[in-house]
Amino acid sequence: MGTITELEKFASQVRRDIIRMVHAVQSGHPGGSLGSADFMTAMFQEIMDIHPENFDMTGSNEDIFILSNGHLSPLYYSVMARSGYFPVSELATFRKLHSRLQGHPATMEKLPGVRIATGSLGQGLSVATGLALSKKLKNDNHTVFCLMGDGEIQEGQVWEAAMYVGGHQVNNLVGIIDYNKKQIDGATDNVLPLGDVKAKFEAFGWRVTELEGNNMSAVVSTMKAIKANSGKGKPDLVLMHTEMGQGVDFMTGTHKWHGSAPNDEQTKIALSQLPETLGDY
Numbered sequence: 001m002g003t004i005t006e007l008e009k010f011a012s013q014v015r016r017d018i019i020r021m022v023h024a025v026q027s028g029h030p031g032g033s034l035g036s037a038d039f040m041t042a043m044f045q046e047i048m049d050i051h052p053e054n055f056d057m058t059g060s061n062e063d064i065f066i067l068s069n070g071h072l073s074p075l076y077y078s079v080m081a082r083s084g085y086f087p088v089s090e091l092a093t094f095r096k097l098h099s100r101l102q103g104h105p106a107t108m109e110k111l112p113g114v115r116i117a118t119g120s121l122g123q124g125l126s127v128a129t130g131l132a133l134s135k136k137l138k139n140d141n142h143t144v145f146c147l148m149g150d151g152e153i154q155e156g157q158v159w160e161a162a163m164y165v166g167g168h169q170v171n172n173l174v175g176i177i178d179y180n181k182k183q184i185d186g187a188t189d190n191v192l193p194l195g196d197v198k199a200k201f202e203a204f205g206w207r208v209t210e211l212e213g214n215n216m217s218a219v220v221s222t223m224k225a226i227k228a229n230s231g232k233g234k235p236d237l238v239l240m241h242t243e244m245g246q247g248v249d250f251m252t253g254t255h256k257w258h259g260s261a262p263n264d265e266q267t268k269i270a271l272s273q274l275p276e277t278l279g280d281y
Contacts, residue, residue: 065144127146208236
């Protein structure tokens, strides 16, 4: 796409979209969406080899992105729309009756960009593993990326997939954990302590990289290096440190905005902190 400044401007607009979408229907998950906006911007605008104008479900001859923590759907929809998968104006239908933009991504609506229904937490890494294996069978040298939440990895299915990926060297798969240490009921350490996540994945045979996920320069340089190394040696796990609610001062430092919508006054304050850079939908 261009410079770090241009990517940061894109991310600011995405954050505006998230706030406006969730506010409009008084429903959704702004906290984690805001926190991962820099990462998703970089992935769709700079890192991945994707073909939005010719989307098909197979994902052949392009990189694939799986949003396992599907409650980050407002972020997912905003980035995809502004990357050319579907009209930006459709963001106004988020979570409304008959909309293709459901609260969690779904496939029956046939929304371009969505290859699997997600949001039933813990399943995305398993699906991403299958997609990565299929690329190996077809000699397709592209990469499958899977974003998970840190609260999500309390699900047992994640660790079954992690064991398989490491044990069978599914090294064209990159897992990313949004490591903000918060989930809907509070701090992850209070709900169900995660322990040493890095050591656990390394024990299963993954190569682990830590990343400051709200630093656009760091995101771009780190993910470019990881993608360049994809398919070589071990599978990659990115432990991405983010701040839930990043970009809006009263939403940071707390889990309370994980799944809560801002009221009119809060929305006005939030938008005043997020520059409109690409034009609101």
